Each structure stands twice: as C-alpha cells, then as structure tokens.
Amino acid sequence: MPLNFSLWFGCIVSLMGALACCSSTPAVESPIDEVPVNPPIFDASTPEGAQMEWVLGVLNSDGVLSNEAIEEHFQTSFLTKVPSMALKETMESLALTKPWEPESVFETGENKLVLNVRTQGTIWRVSARVDAEAPHQLVGLFLGPAPKDTIDASTPLGAQAQWAVDTINGADTSAETLTSHFDQAFLAAVSVEAMQGIFASLAPSSPFKIVSVQDPEENKTLVTIEGKEGMVLVLVLVINPAEDNKLSGFLLTPGASTRELPTSFEAIAAEMAQTMSRTQLYVAHIDSTTGACSPIATLGEQGSFAIGSAFKLYILSALGEAVEAGELKWTDEVVIEEAHKSLPSGTMQNAEAGSTFPLSHFANKMIMISDNTATDHLLSKAGREKVEARLAATGHHDPKLNQPFLSTRNMFTLKLGKTAEERAAYLLLDESGRRKALDEMASQPLPPVENAASWTHPMDIDTIEWFATGADLCGVYGDMVKKHALESYQPVFEALSINDGGLQPNKEHWKYVGFKGGSEPGVFFLSYLLQDDAGEWFSISVGYNDLEKDMPIGATPMDMAKAAVQVLETVK
Structure with a gap:
C-alpha cells in the first residue's frame, strides 16, 4: 500500500480507535429471462x-x-475526533486499493453493519x-484487516503451527514425532x-478450531484456538x-473465551476467586492532568x-x-553485553555481543514480547537506583518491597541457579x-535453561519477585498519562500499545489500549491502560497469586480483563 495510506491510517487509529471504509458493487437489475444476478450482500435500504x-x-x-458530503454523512461528534482533512486524505488513499468488494456480512445489529470486504486479495473488516x-x-466508521483463521502451511513456520494444532487435537505424540519437531535446546x-x-491434558477440550492467526514476525507466530465449552488458548x-526450522518456543496461555462473561465487577471478582488462592481486581479512572487514580472497583x-514481568x-x-x-535519547545505540543477557522469554539473548540497537528497540521488545535480555x-x-526511585515517585505503597530491584538475570540465578538453602540465606541479608x-x-554465569524444566510449581513468589498492587500500577500509568503530550513520552505509549494483551476491545469505544502483564508458576498479572472515545483514561489490573499451584489450564484470566472492560463501558 502507498506510504501515505499507512501514515494516515495510523493517524486516524490514534484519534478515534479506528477509521472505517468499505466497498460494494451495486446490485444490477436484469430482465427475468436473463441469467440472474447474485443477491446483494447486504440490505442497503436500512440506515446503516x-x-x-x-x-x-x-x-x-x-x-x-x-x-458538503462530509457534513451530510458524518455526525459532528465524529468530526470532532477525526479532522475533515485527515478523513479526506485517508479515503483518497484507501481508494487507491480499489475495487472494494463485499464478501459477507460479519455482524449486524441495531444501527450497525459489519462486513468482510476484499481489496487487492486481502479481507478487511468494515463496520459502519x-x-x-x-x-x-x-x-x-472502522476499517482494518480481518483476523486470519487459517494457517499457511506452505511456510516452515506455518507447517509447524499446523502440526501443533493437529497434535493438540489428538495427532501422534510419540517420542520420535516430538523430537522431530522440537530443537535440542527446547527438549x-x-x-x-x-x-x-x-x-x-488438552484432549478433554478438543477438538480445537483456529480462531485467528497472527502474521509471522521474526520466525514467530501466534495462533488462537478454541475448544469445547468456549475454552480458548493462545499458542505462541x-x-x-539454524536447526531445520524446528520449534524452539512453544507457549500455551489462556485466551479470551467466547462464553458469556460476568456482567458486574462483583461477579468478575467471584469467578477469579475460584481459580487461585489470592486474586485482585482493580479498576480506576485516571485524571489526565494530575495522573491521580480514582478507584471504581x-x-x-x-x-x-x-506481578511478574509487569515490573517492566x-x-x-x-x-x-x-x-x-x-x-538519554530513544535513538541512542545500546550495545549488547554478555553480562546483561538473560533467559527467555524474548529473542535478544540470541544477538551477538557487541551488536547495537536503538534504545527504542529494546523498549519495544521489553513490552511487546517481554524480552528479558532487553529488560x-x-x-x-x-540505573537500578533510578528505577527504584520511580516506585516512590509514582506512589507505590511500599517501595522497599522491591529494594534492591531485581534484574531478570538476578531472579533466574536465584531460582534456577541456587539451592533452597542459598535462597534462604539471601533472604536473611x-x-x-x-x-x-x-x-x-x-x-556468575547464567543457570542453564535446562534447569527450567523442573520449574512447574510456585517458587518463593512471596519473597523473590517484584511486588505491587493494581493501585500501584495505576500510579505508574497515571504518571505517564499526565505526560502523554510530551514528545519524549510518545515512544512510551507506542511501546505499550504494540500488544493489547488479548483484550481486543471495542475500537469504536476505546481509542488507545496499553498493556503489560507477567507470569511465572503461581503468578499471573494483567495490567491495562485505556483511553476512551471521550479522551478519558482508565486502568484495569487483574491479578492472581497462589503459593501452592500454577494457573490451571483452561482458566480464563483474559476473560476477566475483557469482562472488566465491558462492565466499565456501562458504569463510567
């Protein structure tokens, strides 16, 4: 697509959550004795x-x-969010990809119509x-690429993804088969x-169908699958x-299911409490001028x-x-050093020592895929002390809980490279x-990744971790929000918005979604920053801790976050 299309589309998304456009071929009348024309895809006699x-x-x-056409077709409330000039530029750019041909109705509702539309061989989702x-x-008005629901198995990554889904659905899991699909480091x-x-363990919930497939990025893809009773899993x-395209990473996490969600904050909290021994739901409004958080729930x-990697x-x-x-400058080149390499998640541990990347690249990796080496x-x-100072500056309820502030390498060394006695001695200091x-x-050298094989149960999550509350994380979001107009903070908001944490909110209502979450055995914490179509800011955190067990497969913490957003839409 032309460069100006990409620029303008990004502009509109940032202004209103999304812009939309679509295409259709008008119905053609023909005499009754001629070959009949296919019926129209949608009913053009309705207002929408x-x-x-x-x-x-x-x-x-x-x-x-x-x-005149803009004033005739768009309500003033829409035009206050999307300047007429931006709208004109966007529509002209989109028209360059014509024809826009509707393929099917995705959704209909009161005063709303959503279509699947094809343009230049790609299906787009259009909502009016x-x-x-x-x-x-x-x-x-919303337009964006429709989520893919098929895997391109002609590529090495696609072939592995299709094998993974087939295996989850009951295909051969013999040792010979598994060793042919996973690389040596993984096994x-x-x-x-x-x-x-x-x-x-997944057999009772099979068969799973593919819900969406993320476009590959750096030999990585994300596939969302749905099984029985609305159980949804995200497969990374x-x-x-370098090893015949075998799998070096395989991660299953709960996704947002299609079941009916709780419709009140109290119902959300009650369902969360059935999953792990300690749970927390925090929802607040953020004042855009002062950054102050006013709790809603x-x-x-x-x-x-x-909080796991939410500490980032x-x-x-x-x-x-x-x-x-x-x-510092976001364009500063940062050198990869062996001393700061860590274990996954992430990919930057594979970069050669001495290679350089911009500071913004490290930040994006830290937030988008929770890259520990970038972190x-x-x-x-x-600077460790300056990061510690940010806890106090943003209103953390007890900054000393995180002093000294651990690096991910510190945490891995303590949990995977030290004995229980050595960890106890550290805690006595x-x-x-x-x-x-x-x-x-x-x-000291990093502990071998093989040590992680036995890390399947909670380990010292109440003493060797990073600690906060939903209110604390709202504080750090609030500090960012009051500075959101500063040029220096734009990369902060860009990094936060790359990954929406599976929330997939109503983009007509929410024009910005930032996310950071974290997990380890016994820990699951999701934290979101949202801005609505009126420009108001909100924070939502959904937290789970358990000293005895990990998050059970099939649990749906992302559902609880999604439900919280939906409830928030009705009460704010």
Missing part, C-alpha cells in the same frame, strides 16, 4: 446499509470527499455505525514426557532456522501481589524520565547485603 453503500461508492471511485435518529449520520529444557502430558510458536485482596512498567517509566531530562540492558542503562550479593551474581 445506506451509509455503508455510500462509503463503498466513495472508495470505488476516486475517494474524493467534498466538505449510524445515529438512531434521522438523518442517521455516521457516528462510527533439554522440557522433556518429551512433559510435552506428552501437556497434549494429553517460535522456530529455529477494588475487589479481592488488595495487599501486595507478585517501572523501567519504561524510568526511561521516559531519562529521555525527558536529556540524559536487563535497559535496567542497566537507566539486609538491603545492603542483598545488593552486594546481586553484584556478585552479575559475574
């Missing part, structure tokens, strides 16, 4: 159908919109929402027997080109929780402060003693 037909007509011509009152002007960390157990797969236990929000906050102060380089770049111990660990 008539507006959709008009939009498609614009896209299938030259895309030119006059001021109109005012209920005459003259039924457009109040919402050194996760035994064949463990993988056979995982596949067997990574291949190793605080349910479950509100004490400190282990504090490093991102410290980077924003350093850039704003002129101490530790950024912790070093920002005072703060200065722990700092000295962590400095000494920095010169």
Whole structure:
C-alpha cells in the first residue's frame, strides 16, 4: 500500500480507535429471462446499509470527499475526533486499493453493519455505525484487516503451527514425532514426557478450531484456538532456522473465551476467586492532568501481589524520565553485553555481543514480547537506583518491597541457579547485603535453561519477585498519562500499545489500549491502560497469586480483563 495510506491510517487509529471504509458493487437489475444476478450482500435500504453503500461508492471511485458530503454523512461528534482533512486524505488513499468488494456480512445489529470486504486479495473488516435518529449520520466508521483463521502451511513456520494444532487435537505424540519437531535446546529444557502430558491434558477440550492467526514476525507466530465449552488458548510458536526450522518456543496461555462473561465487577471478582488462592481486581479512572487514580472497583485482596514481568512498567517509566531530562535519547545505540543477557522469554539473548540497537528497540521488545535480555540492558542503562526511585515517585505503597530491584538475570540465578538453602540465606541479608550479593551474581554465569524444566510449581513468589498492587500500577500509568503530550513520552505509549494483551476491545469505544502483564508458576498479572472515545483514561489490573499451584489450564484470566472492560463501558 502507498506510504501515505499507512501514515494516515495510523493517524486516524490514534484519534478515534479506528477509521472505517468499505466497498460494494451495486446490485444490477436484469430482465427475468436473463441469467440472474447474485443477491446483494447486504440490505442497503436500512440506515446503516445506506451509509455503508455510500462509503463503498466513495472508495470505488476516486475517494474524493467534498466538505458538503462530509457534513451530510458524518455526525459532528465524529468530526470532532477525526479532522475533515485527515478523513479526506485517508479515503483518497484507501481508494487507491480499489475495487472494494463485499464478501459477507460479519455482524449486524441495531444501527450497525459489519462486513468482510476484499481489496487487492486481502479481507478487511468494515463496520459502519449510524445515529438512531434521522438523518442517521455516521457516528462510527472502522476499517482494518480481518483476523486470519487459517494457517499457511506452505511456510516452515506455518507447517509447524499446523502440526501443533493437529497434535493438540489428538495427532501422534510419540517420542520420535516430538523430537522431530522440537530443537535440542527446547527438549533439554522440557522433556518429551512433559510435552506428552501437556497434549494429553488438552484432549478433554478438543477438538480445537483456529480462531485467528497472527502474521509471522521474526520466525514467530501466534495462533488462537478454541475448544469445547468456549475454552480458548493462545499458542505462541517460535522456530529455529539454524536447526531445520524446528520449534524452539512453544507457549500455551489462556485466551479470551467466547462464553458469556460476568456482567458486574462483583461477579468478575467471584469467578477469579475460584481459580487461585489470592486474586485482585482493580479498576480506576485516571485524571489526565494530575495522573491521580480514582478507584471504581477494588475487589479481592488488595495487599501486595507478585506481578511478574509487569515490573517492566517501572523501567519504561524510568526511561521516559531519562529521555525527558536529556540524559538519554530513544535513538541512542545500546550495545549488547554478555553480562546483561538473560533467559527467555524474548529473542535478544540470541544477538551477538557487541551488536547495537536503538534504545527504542529494546523498549519495544521489553513490552511487546517481554524480552528479558532487553529488560536487563535497559535496567542497566537507566540505573537500578533510578528505577527504584520511580516506585516512590509514582506512589507505590511500599517501595522497599522491591529494594534492591531485581534484574531478570538476578531472579533466574536465584531460582534456577541456587539451592533452597542459598535462597534462604539471601533472604536473611539486609538491603545492603542483598545488593552486594546481586553484584556478585552479575559475574556468575547464567543457570542453564535446562534447569527450567523442573520449574512447574510456585517458587518463593512471596519473597523473590517484584511486588505491587493494581493501585500501584495505576500510579505508574497515571504518571505517564499526565505526560502523554510530551514528545519524549510518545515512544512510551507506542511501546505499550504494540500488544493489547488479548483484550481486543471495542475500537469504536476505546481509542488507545496499553498493556503489560507477567507470569511465572503461581503468578499471573494483567495490567491495562485505556483511553476512551471521550479522551478519558482508565486502568484495569487483574491479578492472581497462589503459593501452592500454577494457573490451571483452561482458566480464563483474559476473560476477566475483557469482562472488566465491558462492565466499565456501562458504569463510567
């Protein structure tokens, strides 16, 4: 697509959540004795159908919109969010990809029509929402690529993805088959027997159908599958080109299911409490000027929780402060050092020592795929003490819980490279003693990834972790929000918005979604930053801790986050 299309489409998305456009071929009347024409895809006699037909007509011509046409078809509330000039530029750019041909109706509703539309061989999802009152002007317009629901098995990554889905659905799991699909490093960390157990545990919920397939990125893809009773799993797969494209990464996490969701915050909290021993739901409004959080719902236990990789929000906050102060630039080249390499998740541990990447690249990796090596380089770049200072500056209820602030390498060394007795001795040290111990660990080799094979149950999650509450994370979000207009903070918001954490909110209502989550055995924490179509900001956190067990397969924490967003839409 033309460059100006990409730029303008991104502009509109940032302004209103999404813009929409679509295409259709008008129905052709023919004499009764001629070959009949296929019936129209949608009913253009309804208000929403008539507006959709008009939009498609614009896209299938030259895309030119006059001021009179804009005023006639778009409600003023829409035009306050999307400037007329941006709308004109976008429609003209989209028209360059004509024809826009509707293929099917995806969804119909009161005053709303959603179509699947083909343009240049790609299916797009198009939604038109109109005012209920005459003259039924457009109040919402969305266009975006439709989620893929098939795997391209002609590629090495696609072939492995299709094999994974087939195996989850009961295909051969013999040792010979599994060793032919996973690389040596993976099988050194996760035994064949463990993988056979995982596949067997999913059998009661099979067959699973493919819901969506993410476009591949750096030999990685994400496939969402749905089984019986609405059980949804997100399958993250990574291949190793250096070893015949065998799987080097295989991660299953709960996804947002299609079942009926709880319809109140109290019902959400009650369902969460049935999953793990300690749960927390926090929902708050954020003042865009002061960054202050005003709780809307605080349910479950509100004490400190282990938050896993959600701690990386504090490093991102410290980077924003350093850039704003002129101490760093997002374009600064950062050198990969062996001393700051960590274990996965992530991919930057595979980068050669001495290679360089921009600071913004590290930040994006840290947030988007929770890259631990990127995280530790950024912790070093920002400075441990300055990151610790961000906890107090953003209103953390007890910053000393995270002093000294662990790197991911520190955590892996303590949990996978030390005995229970050695960890207990570390915990007996005072703060200065722990700092000295962590400095000494920095010169020690990373524990082998194979040690992670036995890490299937909670390990010291109440003492060796990163700790916060939903209110604390709202505080760090609030600090970012009050600075959201600063140029130095734009990369912060860009990094947060790359991965929406499976939320997939109503884009006509939410124009910005930021996310960071974290997990380890016994820990699952999801935290979101949202801005609605009126420009108001909100924070939602869904937290789970259990000293005895991990999150059970089939549990749906993402459902609880999604439900919280839906409830928030009705009460805010």
